[in-house]
Each structure stands twice: as C-alpha cells, then as structure tokens.
Amino acid sequence: MLWLKDVWVVDPSQKLASAQSVLVKEGKILAISSSLTDEEVQFKVQGEAIETIDGQGKLLFPGLIDVHTHLREPGQEDKEDILSGSRAAVRGGFTTILAMANTQPVIDKRALAEFVRLQGERAGYAHVLPIGTVTKGMQGEELVEMADMKEGGVVAFSDDGKNIQNAEVMRLALEYVKLTGLPIISHCEDNYLAGDGLMRRGRASGRMGLKGIPASAESVIVARDLILTEETGGKLHLAHISTAESVELIRRAKARGVNVTAEVNPHHLIFCDEDIHLTDTALKVNPPLASQEDRAALIEGLQDGTIDMIATDHAPHTQAEKARPFAEAPFGIASLETALSAVYQYLVLTGKLSWERVIEAWSYSPAERFGLKGGTLKPGTPADMVLFDPGYKEVIEPSNLVSKARNTPFLGKTLQGFPVMVWVEGRLVQRNRMLL
Amino acid sequence: MKLQRKDVLGLEEMDVEEIRQILQTAKVMKGILMRPIKKLPTLKGKSVVNLFYEASTRTRTSFEMAAKVLGADTTSIAVAQSSVSKGESLYDTAKTIQAMRADLVILRHSSSGSASFLADILDAGVINAGDGQHEHPTQALLDIFTMEEKLGDLEGKNVVIVGDVLHSRVARSNVWGLRKLGVNVTLVGPPTLAPAEMGGLGVKLTHDLDSVLPGADVVMALRLQLERQKSGLFPSLREYSHLYGLTSERLKKTGKQSVVMHPGPMNRGVEISDEVADSAQALIERQVTNGVAIRMALIYLLIGGSANVVA
Structure with missing residues (x-):
C-alpha cells in the first residue's frame, strides 16, 4: 500500500489539477481525494503496512505514453535495444512506449511483433508495445497481415522512416486497416521533394550551403493522406508534424470530421532551423527543424487541439555515426530521457503550454487514440504514475544517461524539472533518477 | 604578425582587419613569387598535408606550390570519395x-x-580548400585580391556574381568577404539556381542579368555543373547561355571597362564566350597567379611563427 500525500495531481482524464492524496494498492489506484484523513486511510487499508510519501512541492501525473520511439531491436542493438530504451523511457517519465517497426528485420509479421512485445516484458520497465509495418519489408507495395499482427499485439501500423509513395497503396492500407480498428501512422515525406536534403530549406540552409528540404515535402503528403482518409473512412495518425501548412491542413480536415490525429516532437517545439550549426549533428533530424513561423504554428496547433499529442521520435544513433560531417551523419535525436524536462523548461515555464495540456497530449490522448491502458489515475486503473520535481536540476552527461545513445542537443547542458519517482503498475521502477 | 586563429574555415567568421592583413601579406608573397629564384627557408621543417576528398588539380597544385615556395614539406592525400x-x-x-x-x-x-x-578535432591548423557548398575562402580571397589590384579600394564598387549561386561555395565566400569590404554584391541566376533562400546572405538577388549589368565594376561568372541539367534545374545549355552567358555584346551594357572573372575551370561557350575569356578584360589567369600568393600568405600567417622573414 502506497499513500502519496499532498501532491499536486494533474490528470486531465478526471479534470484534476489540484492538491490530492492518492492511495495505491496491488498495482492499482485505490483512491484519489483532496480530503483523505488518517482514519479513512486506515479503514481502507485494513491493517496493511503503508508507505507514505510526502508529495508537497511535487506533481503527480499519469505515466507518459510515447507513441513514437525507435528502439532499434532487433538488428541495430549498437544504437539501442529494448532493455536500454525502456530503461531510458522510465527515467524520462514514460510508462508506455510504442516501438516503431523500421528495425532489421522490419516488424512485418506477427512473430516479430511478438518478439518485440516479449523483449519489453523481459526488460520489465515501461510497457513496450509494437507497431507493425504497413507493407511487407517496408517496401511500400504489399500490405502486411494486419489482422494477424493485431492478434500478436501491434497497436498501430506504420512504415515510419519512409513514406508510402504510391498513393494507391496508402489508400488500400487505409481501407484494409478498418478490419483492425487500429490507426495507420503516416510518415509524411515526398521523396522527390525531400531529395537528399539535409535541413529545412530556408535562409539558414542557403547561408550554410546545406541542401534544403522544402516544407512542401511534408505538407503535400499530409494533404494526400487527409484526402485518402476522408475518402476511405480509415483511421490516420500523422507522425512528427513540423510545418505550418500541415497544421492548417489538419485543422481544416478535423473541422470536416476526418478521422485523424497528429503528433509533434518536442524538438520541433523548442528549436528551429536557425539553431543549426554546421558541426552540430545533434540537431540533424527528419523532418528537419523548421522556421520560427512553423514553430509558432506548431505550438498554437498543440494549444488548440489541432495537434493531439506530443511524441519524442526517440531516434538513437551511435556516437561514431553522429561524429561525421553534417551531410554524412544520420537523422535523429535521442530524447526519451530529456524530452519531458525540456518541454517543462521551454514550454511550461514560459507559459506556452499548461501542465494540463502537456499531460493530456502526452498521456491521455495517446491512450484514447491507440486504445491503450494508462493515461489516467482513475480509481481501479493500473498505477502507471510519475512524481515530478520541478526544482530538480541535472546536467545531461553520458555518465547519467541510460540510453545507449548520446545524440541529444542537451548534452553538457543543465535541465530543470525531472521525474523523481516512476511507477509501472504500482511497482516503483525509478527513484531519485536511479533505476530500480 | 600571425593571424590570431588556428584555422581559416570561411570568410563569414573572419573580420575585416584579418582580411586586410591577409591581402597585405599576399602582396609581399606575390613579389616573392615573381622572383626568378622563388624559395624561402621560412617554413623549413614544417609539414603541410593536402587532404583532398574531391578531385581538384588547380587548387591542390596551388596550395602545394605555395607551401613549397615557403620551404615547407608537403604531402598530398587524394581520397577517392565513394560512399x-x-x-x-x-x-x-x-x-x-x-x-x-x-x-x-x-x-x-x-x-x-x-x-x-576537422578543425575541431585537430591541434594542427586547417585551411578550408572548399567544403561542400559552404565556403571556399581562399578562392574568395584571391578574387578580392585580384579585384583590388585592378580597381584599388573596393568600397562602393559593384560586383555581379552570375550563375549557379545555390550550389556555389565560391559565391558564398565572395559574398561574405566583399560585403565586409563595403562592396555592393548582386547575385544573379535562374530562380532554380538563385532561389529566394539565398537572400539569407543579405545581398541583392535577381534573375535578370542584363538589368544589373549597368555600372558593374566586376562581373564574375560561376562554373555551371553540367549535370545540374539532368536534375531539372535548367532546361538546356543553350537557354542558360542565352540568358546568363558572358559575351562581349552583353558586357557592353556595363557602360564601363568592367573586369571579368571566373574561378575556373571554365565551360567556354556556356557561362563565358571564348572571346570574353581571352579578352584583356578577363583576369582569369591573373586569378590563378594570385591564388598562389594568397595561399602563401595564409600558410605563412598560420604556421610562420614570429620570424618576420618577409617584411
């Protein structure tokens, strides 16, 4: 039995943002109340031992759910594996993570999906849920056995890392996926427009002589997929939205009732193309960091609900891969361990996002959209919880990162506000920033 | 006086005093280069490595000669750049x-x-001899040196750079350097090769060469990479040449005896006509000579020590 006293609870599923006491028993939330007395607690626990935690000055919210991570297992365990990735997750405040399918081999069969799920269970930290590819071999041609893969535990289908360039294949996928009720996650990128570009096309790319990727490389595919979703009545989730045009297209589609949700990555909310330096490959990411105007539109879209979720797109790479000239380094930012803190520091503390909106977008909405457990602290639900200390400061250093990857733009910098206790189904997995 | 820096990576990061110091030193170096016996003991015992991942005969040779005149030992590493x-x-x-x-x-x-x-990793100095589409500082310095030799003080002068500015490190370095010296720079090319984002360099950008020629003191043609046509960036050499090729007829529009420059190697008949290339207006060979002087100056200023041998 666990009794969290006087903690500021943020739980959008119950419209809570206030001081509460929370009781946890046998892995589930037993009670949540602003006026629990000692007597009431004693009555509820019926003589069981109670561990009391004073939550004053801290926040408690449902464990974050990250619908977009690359855990690299099977096949690229030098970058990350499911154990290290799920450890990084709980260190960063995530109790459920969705594993993207672009591993080696790609997750295009039920057996492979079951492997990912099992590895997650063996690791025993965050819940790891597999995403299957949309097409066999991620070749963008033939659909996978979606119904069978759902039986194997996949919670969505995505060829993320690549776009399905053939619009007819995408249309068929949106039709066929209706059998499963699961969403297709689209990585929106036109291969011709993106070409071998390295950063968002704009004044910064022009100045540095780095090949540019126009904003249209994303937006034209967003438009295409919204039209196909409307036409088929399929279920679409848009990954890593980064342009103002995309936000506007989604806003209009939602107004028409199209079954679409969208996510934004923390780095697109925090950085922009002008922040990129020629030798800093930590900010080389796809979709590329956009303009200041795009960033403002993304924040606005997240505020008004056009963008439903925040997701990290945790993309670990080895140091050797990132220690290359800009053109030769791979795209991606490893962010599970820093994302929440960065969003707190850059967006909550600055008044751009409320805590309620952050938790809704990073926990409640993902659970709703992908049909997952979690995302709430309602009595009777699994106690996936995060205790967050807004004053906790940490220098982001290789020695304290548990992910295998170091490719974060915050390396060597100090961030403030971190999860100091994390529970998965009532089991404490992280205390004072150390994994248990 | 040595430069107060370990590396020369680009002109964007260089201040105007440094540029002037390099140009001054290059004048002395050119004098040495013009001597019948051109060999100095200044850099005896110093080693200079030419690390070239792209084929380049003229730039590599120019650096090698510059280092050798100053007495340094040079080694060339040519790396065929595959994947x-x-x-x-x-x-x-x-x-x-x-x-x-x-x-x-x-x-x-x-x-x-x-x-x-590379500079971040090495204790040794690094001179950028062209990095992708970013900068080619020694080319721009030799261009500026050549312009000054011919025109004197460049402040207020008009320089038109025409061609594939989007992909050109020569254009970028020239813009940074010339801007710092108070030159009015105009970049010209078709919209696909001189797109709006090049406005990030803070100079005038246009697609109409003929309209900006009047008053131009210098017209610099850039080398057109012929394979860009296959990528759809321009329809044909014929049309490119018609719109942007430097001909003597077109150059009359400057209304003065303008200087014509080209970083080489030239595509004769494409960005520059034979007649112009071989005319007295064209300083293309002088650019090559000055290139050695500029590179001597940079090598000397980076690793020459305190001995004031050339003064």
Whole structure:
C-alpha cells in the first residue's frame, strides 16, 4: 500500500489539477481525494503496512505514453535495444512506449511483433508495445497481415522512416486497416521533394550551403493522406508534424470530421532551423527543424487541439555515426530521457503550454487514440504514475544517461524539472533518477 | 604578425582587419613569387598535408606550390570519395593525421562544414580548400585580391556574381568577404539556381542579368555543373547561355571597362564566350597567379611563427 500525500495531481482524464492524496494498492489506484484523513486511510487499508510519501512541492501525473520511439531491436542493438530504451523511457517519465517497426528485420509479421512485445516484458520497465509495418519489408507495395499482427499485439501500423509513395497503396492500407480498428501512422515525406536534403530549406540552409528540404515535402503528403482518409473512412495518425501548412491542413480536415490525429516532437517545439550549426549533428533530424513561423504554428496547433499529442521520435544513433560531417551523419535525436524536462523548461515555464495540456497530449490522448491502458489515475486503473520535481536540476552527461545513445542537443547542458519517482503498475521502477 | 586563429574555415567568421592583413601579406608573397629564384627557408621543417576528398588539380597544385615556395614539406592525400559507409571516416583520418604531427592540413571535401569538423578535432591548423557548398575562402580571397589590384579600394564598387549561386561555395565566400569590404554584391541566376533562400546572405538577388549589368565594376561568372541539367534545374545549355552567358555584346551594357572573372575551370561557350575569356578584360589567369600568393600568405600567417622573414 502506497499513500502519496499532498501532491499536486494533474490528470486531465478526471479534470484534476489540484492538491490530492492518492492511495495505491496491488498495482492499482485505490483512491484519489483532496480530503483523505488518517482514519479513512486506515479503514481502507485494513491493517496493511503503508508507505507514505510526502508529495508537497511535487506533481503527480499519469505515466507518459510515447507513441513514437525507435528502439532499434532487433538488428541495430549498437544504437539501442529494448532493455536500454525502456530503461531510458522510465527515467524520462514514460510508462508506455510504442516501438516503431523500421528495425532489421522490419516488424512485418506477427512473430516479430511478438518478439518485440516479449523483449519489453523481459526488460520489465515501461510497457513496450509494437507497431507493425504497413507493407511487407517496408517496401511500400504489399500490405502486411494486419489482422494477424493485431492478434500478436501491434497497436498501430506504420512504415515510419519512409513514406508510402504510391498513393494507391496508402489508400488500400487505409481501407484494409478498418478490419483492425487500429490507426495507420503516416510518415509524411515526398521523396522527390525531400531529395537528399539535409535541413529545412530556408535562409539558414542557403547561408550554410546545406541542401534544403522544402516544407512542401511534408505538407503535400499530409494533404494526400487527409484526402485518402476522408475518402476511405480509415483511421490516420500523422507522425512528427513540423510545418505550418500541415497544421492548417489538419485543422481544416478535423473541422470536416476526418478521422485523424497528429503528433509533434518536442524538438520541433523548442528549436528551429536557425539553431543549426554546421558541426552540430545533434540537431540533424527528419523532418528537419523548421522556421520560427512553423514553430509558432506548431505550438498554437498543440494549444488548440489541432495537434493531439506530443511524441519524442526517440531516434538513437551511435556516437561514431553522429561524429561525421553534417551531410554524412544520420537523422535523429535521442530524447526519451530529456524530452519531458525540456518541454517543462521551454514550454511550461514560459507559459506556452499548461501542465494540463502537456499531460493530456502526452498521456491521455495517446491512450484514447491507440486504445491503450494508462493515461489516467482513475480509481481501479493500473498505477502507471510519475512524481515530478520541478526544482530538480541535472546536467545531461553520458555518465547519467541510460540510453545507449548520446545524440541529444542537451548534452553538457543543465535541465530543470525531472521525474523523481516512476511507477509501472504500482511497482516503483525509478527513484531519485536511479533505476530500480 | 600571425593571424590570431588556428584555422581559416570561411570568410563569414573572419573580420575585416584579418582580411586586410591577409591581402597585405599576399602582396609581399606575390613579389616573392615573381622572383626568378622563388624559395624561402621560412617554413623549413614544417609539414603541410593536402587532404583532398574531391578531385581538384588547380587548387591542390596551388596550395602545394605555395607551401613549397615557403620551404615547407608537403604531402598530398587524394581520397577517392565513394560512399560514406566505405573506407575510413573523416574522424579517424583526422586522428591519424593528428598522430603524425602535421602542422597544417588543407582540406577539400564534398560536405558543407567538413573543414570545421576537422578543425575541431585537430591541434594542427586547417585551411578550408572548399567544403561542400559552404565556403571556399581562399578562392574568395584571391578574387578580392585580384579585384583590388585592378580597381584599388573596393568600397562602393559593384560586383555581379552570375550563375549557379545555390550550389556555389565560391559565391558564398565572395559574398561574405566583399560585403565586409563595403562592396555592393548582386547575385544573379535562374530562380532554380538563385532561389529566394539565398537572400539569407543579405545581398541583392535577381534573375535578370542584363538589368544589373549597368555600372558593374566586376562581373564574375560561376562554373555551371553540367549535370545540374539532368536534375531539372535548367532546361538546356543553350537557354542558360542565352540568358546568363558572358559575351562581349552583353558586357557592353556595363557602360564601363568592367573586369571579368571566373574561378575556373571554365565551360567556354556556356557561362563565358571564348572571346570574353581571352579578352584583356578577363583576369582569369591573373586569378590563378594570385591564388598562389594568397595561399602563401595564409600558410605563412598560420604556421610562420614570429620570424618576420618577409617584411
């Protein structure tokens, strides 16, 4: 039995943002109340031992759910594996993570999906849920056995890392996926427009002589997929939205009732193309960091609900891969361990996002959209919880990162506000920033 | 006086005093270069490594000559650049060079930012001999040196740079350098090769060459990479040449005896006509001579020590 006293609870599923006491028993939330007395607690626990935690000055919210991570297992365990990735997750405040399918081999069969799920269970930290590819071999041609893969535990289908360039294949996928009720996650990128570009096309790319990727490389595919979703009545989730045009297209589609949700990555909310330096490959990411105007539109879209979720797109790479000239380094930012803190520091503390909106977008909405457990602290639900200390400061250093990857733009910098206790189904997995 | 820097990576990061110091030193170096016996003991015992990941005869030879005139030992490493995954990484190559205790490394590489990348790793100095589409500072310095030789003080002068400015490190370095010297620079090319984002360099950008020629003191043609046509960036050499090729007829529109420059190698009949290339207006060979002087100056100013041999 666990009794969290006087903690500021943020739980959008119950419209809570206030001081509460929370009781946890046998892995589930037993009670949540602003006026629990000692007597009431004693009555509820019926003589069981109670561990009391004073939550004053801290926040408690449902464990974050990250619908977009690359855990690299099977096949690229030098970058990350499911154990290290799920450890990084709980260190960063995530109790459920969705594993993207672009591993080696790609997750295009039920057996492979079951492997990912099992590895997650063996690791025993965050819940790891597999995403299957949309097409066999991620070749963008033939659909996978979606119904069978759902039986194997996949919670969505995505060829993320690549776009399905053939619009007819995408249309068929949106039709066929209706059998499963699961969403297709689209990585929106036109291969011709993106070409071998390295950063968002704009004044910064022009100045540095780095090949540019126009904003249209994303937006034209967003438009295409919204039209196909409307036409088929399929279920679409848009990954890593980064342009103002995309936000506007989604806003209009939602107004028409199209079954679409969208996510934004923390780095697109925090950085922009002008922040990129020629030798800093930590900010080389796809979709590329956009303009200041795009960033403002993304924040606005997240505020008004056009963008439903925040997701990290945790993309670990080895140091050797990132220690290359800009053109030769791979795209991606490893962010599970820093994302929440960065969003707190850059967006909550600055008044751009409320805590309620952050938790809704990073926990409640993902659970709703992908049909997952979690995302709430309602009595009777699994106690996936995060205790967050807004004053906790940490220098982001290789020695304290548990992910295998170091490719974060915050390396060597100090961030403030971190999860100091994390529970998965009532089991404490992280205390004072150390994994248990 | 040595330069107060370890590396020369680009003109964007250089201040105007440094540029003037380099140009001053290059004047002295050109004098030495013009001597019948051109050999100095200044850099005896210093080693200069030419690390070239892109084919380049003229730039590599120019650096080699510059180093040799000053008495340094030079080594050339030509790396056939295939795919990124094959062969030793630039990081490991840099570590190897570091271990061999070279004093100065000249790098030519197809990736923008590669020179800064190398400079961050090495204790030795690095001179950027062209990094991707980013900068080619020695080319711009020799261009500026040549313009000053011909025109005197450049402040207020009008320089038109025409061609594939989007992909041109020569254009970028020239813009930074010329702007710092108070020159009015105009970049010209078709919208696909001189797109709006080049406005990020803070100079005038236009697609109409003829409209900006009046009053131009210098017209610099850039080399057109012929394979860009296959990527759809321009429809034909014929149309490109018609719109942007430098002909004597077109150059009359400047209304003065303008100077014509080209970083070479030239596509005669495309960006520049034979007649113009071989005319008295064209300073293209002088650019090559001055290139050696500029590179001598830079090598001297980076690793020459305190001995004031050339004064």
